[in-house]
Amino acid sequence: MQQIVNGLTIGTMYSLCAVGYSMVFGILEFVNFAHGSIYTVGAFITLTLVSSGRIGFGVSFLLSMIATGLLGVAIDRFAYYPIRSKRAPKMNLLIGSIGMSIFLQNLAMLIWGSQTRNYPEVLRLGSTRLLGVTISHYQVVIFLLTAFLIVALQTFIKKTKTGKAMRATAQNVDATKLMGVNVNLIVQIVFFIGSALACVAGTLVGMYYQAADPWMGFMPGLKAFTAAVLGGIGVFEGAMVGGLIIGIVETLAAAYIHAGYRDGIAFAVLIIVLLVRPTGLWGKALSRKV
Amino acid sequence: MQVLGGNRKASLSSRASRILFGILGLVLLAVPYVGVSSYVVRMFTLTLMYISLGLSLNLLSGLAGQVSLGHAAFYGIGAYTSALLSLRLGLPFMLTCLAGGIMASLLGLLLCFPAMKLQGTYFTFVTLGFGEIVRLIILNWAKLTRGPMGLPGIPQPVILGIRIASDGAYYYLILVIAVIIYAVVSNISNSATGRALVAIREDTLVAEAMGVNVFKYKMIAFGLSTFFAGIVGAYFAHYISFIDPSNFTFDESSLILSLVVLGGMGNLKGTILAACFLIAVPEVMRGLLAYRMLIYGLILVLAMMIRPQGLLGSQKRMQVS
Numbered sequence: 289m290q291q292i293v294n295g296l297t298i299g300t301m302y303s304l305c306a307v308g309y310s311m312v313f314g315i316l317e318f319v320n321f322a323h324g325s326i327y328t329v330g331a332f333i334t335l336t337l338v339s340s341g342r343i344g345f346g347v348s349f350l351l352s353m354i355a356t357g358l359l360g361v362a363i364d365r366f367a368y369y370p371i372r373s374k375r376a377p378k379m380n381l382l383i384g385s386i387g388m389s390i391f392l393q394n395l396a397m398l399i400w401g402s403q404t405r406n407y408p409e410v411l412r413l414g415s416t417r418l419l420g421v422t423i424s425h426y427q428v429v430i431f432l433l434t435a436f437l438i439v440a441l442q443t444f445i446k447k448t449k450t451g452k453a454m455r456a457t458a459q460n461v462d463a464t465k466l467m468g469v470n471v472n473l474i475v476q477i478v479f480f481i482g483s484a485l486a487c488v489a490g491t492l493v494g495m496y497y498q499a500a501d502p503w504m505g506f507m508p509g510l511k512a513f514t515a516a517v518l519g520g521i522g523v524f525e526g527a528m529v530g531g532l533i534i535g536i537v538e539t540l541a542a543a544y545i546h547a548g549y550r551d552g553i554a555f556a557v558l559i560i561v562l563l564v565r566p567t568g569l570w571g572k573a574l575s576r577k578v
Numbered sequence: 579m580q581v582l583g584g585n586r587k588a589s590l591s592s593r594a595s596r597i598l599f600g601i602l603g604l605v606l607l608a609v610p611y612v613g614v615s616s617y618v619v620r621m622f623t624l625t626l627m628y629i630s631l632g633l634s635l636n637l638l639s640g641l642a643g644q645v646s647l648g649h650a651a652f653y654g655i656g657a658y659t660s661a662l663l664s665l666r667l668g669l670p671f672m673l674t675c676l677a678g679g680i681m682a683s684l685l686g687l688l689l690c691f692p693a694m695k696l697q698g699t700y701f702t703f704v705t706l707g708f709g710e711i712v713r714l715i716i717l718n719w720a721k722l723t724r725g726p727m728g729l730p731g732i733p734q735p736v737i738l739g740i741r742i743a744s745d746g747a748y749y750y751l752i753l754v755i756a757v758i759i760y761a762v763v764s765n766i767s768n769s770a771t772g773r774a775l776v777a778i779r780e781d782t783l784v785a786e787a788m789g790v791n792v793f794k795y796k797m798i799a800f801g802l803s804t805f806f807a808g809i810v811g812a813y814f815a816h817y818i819s820f821i822d823p824s825n826f827t828f829d830e831s832s833l834i835l836s837l838v839v840l841g842g843m844g845n846l847k848g849t850i851l852a853a854c855f856l857i858a859v860p861e862v863m864r865g866l867l868a869y870r871m872l873i874y875g876l877i878l879v880l881a882m883m884i885r886p887q888g889l890l891g892s893q894k895r896m897q898v899s
Contacts, residue, residue, distance in 0.1 A: 319699060321832075367879045376886030379645060382702075383839045386832045387878025394872040510706070510828070517703050548718035555707025562700055563692045 289421045291543045292536055297427050297496065299535020300434040304489040305512030306519070306527035307441070308482030314458040314522035315478060316372070318381040322363060323486055324509015325392035328502060330356035330487025331407075331494040332400050339408055349491060353484040360483025361476045363388060369472070389509075397502040404501040407494045430492050437488065438528065441481065445524070454478060458522065511538075511554045518558050520568030530569070533557070606753060610746030619745045623817070625857045626752045627810060632837035632849040633759045634806035639835065640844035641767055642799040643779025644693075645702045648709030649834045652682040652804040654826030656811025658716060658723060661732045661821055671735030671742075675812040682808025683801050685712075690800040694793065697782075709831050717823040728822025735816045748817050755813060759806050764846050766802075775799055776844065840881055842888025851889050 305327060312320045333355050337348035371384050415424040445451035456464040457474045465471050493508065494500040515534045519526025534554045542550040561569065609622050631653060639645045656678035663674040693704050716723050723729065735742045735751070742751055766772045774795045777785035786792050815821050837856060841848025859877060863870045881889075 313699070317699075319702075367883075370883045371879075371886065374883070374886045376882070377843070378698075379839050379843065380882040380886050382645075383832075383836050384879045384882040386836065387875045387882070389875070391872055391875030391879065394869075394875065398869075398872065510710070514703065514707065517700060521699065546718065549714055552711045552714040555710050558707050559692060559704055562696060562704060566695050566697075566700060568700075 289419070291539050293421055293423055293427065295536035295539030296532060297430055297535070298493075298539060299532035300430060301489045301493050301496075301531070302508065302512045302515045302534050303528045303531025304434060304437070304485045305508060306516040306531045307438075307524065308485050309513050310516040310519075310521055310524065310527040311454075311458075311478045311482050313516065315454075315461070315475060316368075316381070318378050319385065319513060320368075320482075321382065321385040321509070322388040322392055323482070323512070324505035324507075325389045325396070326356060326360055326363075326483045326505070327486040327490040327509060328396050328500075328505035329359060329392055329490075330483070331490030331500050331504065332396055332405075334487070334491040335405060335407060335494065335500055336400075349488075352491065353487045356487035357480040357484035360479040360486075363483075364476060364479040369475075393502055393506075400500075400502065402502060404499050407498045407500055426496065430496070433488070433492070437485065441485075442524070450474075450477060507551055511551075514554045514558045518561055518568055520570035523568075523570040526568060526570035610744075610749055616745045619749050621857070621861060623745070623749045623752050625853055626749070626756045627814060627817075628834070628837060628857050629850050629853040630752065630756045630759050630810045631807060631834045632841065632853050633756070633763050633846060634803050634810065635834050636838050636841070636844065636846060636849050637763050637766065637775075637806075638799045638803035640838050640842075640849070641772060641779065642775040642796060643843070644796065644799065645698075645835065646705040646803075647702050647828070647831050647835055648689075648705035648707075648712075649803075649807055650826045650828070650830035651705075651709040651712035652686055652807035653811040653814070653830070653834075654712060654716060654823075655682045655685055656808025657815035657821050657825070658729070658811075659808070660812030661729045661815040662722065664733055664816070665729060665731070671733075671812075671816060672737060675735070675809060675816075678812035678815075679805045679808035682811065683805035686800050686804025687797060690797055694796060706828065706831070709826075709828060713823055713826055716826070723823075726822060726824075728820055729815075730820045732815050732819045732821070734819075742816075752813055752817070755809060759809075760846060760850075762802070762806075767844065767846065771795065771798060779844075836878060840878075840885075840888055842890045845888060845890045848888050848890035855889075 305323060309320060309323055312318070312323075330352060334348055334352040337343060337352055338345055343351070367384060367388050368381060371380050415422050417423075445454060453464065453469045453474050454477065456467070456469065457471055461471055464474075489508070489512075490500075490505065494504070511534055512531065515530035516527045517530070518533065519528070519530030521527075534557065537557055538550055538553045541553040606622075610619050631649065635646065635649045658678075659681040660671075660674040660678035663669045663677055664671065669677075689705070689708050693701055696704055717725055719725070737751070740747075742748055766775075774785065774790045775798075777788065777790055778792055778795060782792060814825075833856065837849050837852045840856065841850070841852035856874075860870055860874055863873060866873065
C-alpha cells in the first residue's frame with residue numbers, strides 16, 4: 289500500500305509531463321525531446337525565485353510557471369517553427385528538439401552550476417497515518433494541485449473556444465486553417481500550457497526529493513513520454529493514466545524486484561503494452577491509406 | 579539530346595567524384611605518416627568510428643526508414659561481448675569481434691519481432707526503451723559485467739599474427755572496417771534490396787502491395803545494421819581498452835541518429851560528412867570549455883533549420899504534407 293501511494297505521487301508527476309508531450313504530439317506529430325529540459329529549467333526558476341527570499345512561495349511558483357511557459361513558446365517560435373515552416377520531414381524536428389534539449393541542459397548547468405542544489409523546504413508539513421499507510425501532507429498537496437490543474441485543463445479544452453480550436457487543430461491542421469483559426473497561435477498556446485505543466489512537475493518533484501540538478505529532467509522526460517505513448521499518444525486521458533501506471537509499476541518493481549532496474553521498468557512495460565496494442569492503451573488504430 | 583546531355587553530365591560528375599574519392603583515399607591512407615600528432619590520428623580514428631556507426635544506422639533508418647534511437651545498445655552489446663570473450667576466455671580478436679557482431683545482430687533480430695508491427699514514433703520509442711534496458715542490464719548484472727566499475731584491461735587485438743598497438747595501427751583497422759561497411763551498405767542501397775528498403779520507407783503499404791516482402795527486408799536491414807554496430811563496438815572496446823556502461827547511453831544513440839539525419843536520410847556520403855562535422859566541431863571548440871555543448875546543441879538545431887533535407891540529401895524525397 290505504502291508503495292502504491294508513493295508510486296501514485298511520482299505517477300502524477302509523470303502524468304503532468306506526459307500531458308505536455310501528448311498535446312504537442314497531438315498537433316505537430318513530433319516528440320519534443322526538450323520537454324525534460326524545460327522541466328529542469330522550470331524547477332530551477334522556482335528555486336531561484338523562492339531562495340531570493342523577496343517573494344512568497346505561491347507567487348514564485350506562479351511566476352515560474354509563466355516564465356517557463358514563455359520559454360516553451362520561445363523555443364517553438366525560434367527553433368521549431370522555422371523547421372516546421374520548411375515542411376521538412378518529422379525527423380528533423382526530432383533531431384532539432386534533441387539539440388534544443390542539449391542546449392537547455394547545458395544552459396542550466398552554466399547558470400545554476402553542475403552540483404546538486406538543495407531545494408528549500410518551503411512547505412513544512414507533517415504526515416498522517418491512515419490504515420497503516422503513511423501519507424505526508426505534501427503528497428496530499430501534490431495530489432490536490434495536480435487534480436486541480438488537470439480538471440482546469442480539461443474544462444479549458446472542452447468548454448472554451450480556444451480549447452475547441454485546439455481539438456480541431458489536433459484533428460486536422462489544414463482544415464482548421466481553412467476555418468480561419470490561427471494555427472500557429474494554437475501551437476504556441478499548447479507549448480505554453482505544456483511547459484507550464486512541466487514547470488509544475490519539476491518544482492513539485494524538486495520539493496519532494498529536496499534536490500535539483502541540471503540532469504534531473506532527463507529520465508522523467510523519457511518516462512513521461514513513455515507514459516504518453518503507453519496511454520496512446522495524443523489522447524488526454526491516456527497520458528494521465530499512462531503516467532499513473534508507470535509511476536506505480538516502477539515503484540512496486542523497485543521495491544519488490546530490484547531497485548537497480550527501476551528506470552528500465554517503464555520501458556519494459558511500454559514494450560509489452562505496444563506488443564498487444566500497437567498504438568497504446570487508448571490510442572486510435574492508425575488508419576492505413578489505400 | 580536532353581537525355582545525352584544529362585548522361586554526359588552524370589558521367590562527368592561520377593568521374594569527378596571518383597577522382598575525389600581517390601584523393602580522399604590517399605589522404606586517409608597517409609594520415610599516420612604525415613607527421614601529425616597522435617592526437618590528430620586519434621581524432622581521425624574516432625571520426626571513422628562514428629562514420630561506421632552512422633553508416634550502419636543509415637541502412638536501417640536512412641534507407642528502410644525505421645528510425646532507431648537505440649543504436650548505442652547494439653554498439654554496447656558488441657563491445658561487451660567481445661571484451662568479455664577475450665578477457666574471460668582469451669579468445670583471439672577476430673573471433674570475439676565477429677561474436678560481438680553476431681550477438682548484437684541476434685538481439686537486434688529479437689527486438690525486430692515486436693518492433694515490426696509498430697510505426698513511426700512507436701517504433702522509435704521501443705528502440706529507445708530497448709537501449710535503456712540494455713544499458714541497465716549491463717549496469718546491474720555485476721557478476722558478468724562488473725557493473726559501473728567497467729571492464730579494464732581489454733587486450734590489444736592480434737590479427738593474423740600482427741599485434742595492433744600503435745595509434746596508426748588502430749587507425750588502419752577502423753579504416754578497413756569503415757570501408758567494408760561503406761562498401762556493403764552502398765552496394766545494398768544500389769541493389770534490388772536497397773530499392774525494396776526505400777519502397778518500405780516511402781510507403782510500407784504500397785511496397786507490400788507491389789510484392790515486397792516487408793518482413794524479410796526489415797529483418798535484413800535490422801540484422802545487418804545491428805551486426806555492423808556490434809563490430810564497431812568490439813573495435814571500440816579493444817581500442818579504448820576500458821569500457822563501462824556510461825559509454826553506451828541515450829546520448830550516444832541520439833548522436834548516431836543525428837549523423838544520419840544531418841547527412842540526409844539514406845545518403846551515405848552525407849553521413850560521412852556529418853560525422854566529420856559533428857565530431858570535429860566539439861573538438862575544435864575545446865577552448866570554449868563550458869560553452870562547447872551549448873553551441874553543439876544550437877548547431878544541431880540550426881542545421882535542421884538551414885538544411886532540412888540534410889547536408890547532401892535530395893530535395894525530392896521530402897514529405898509534402
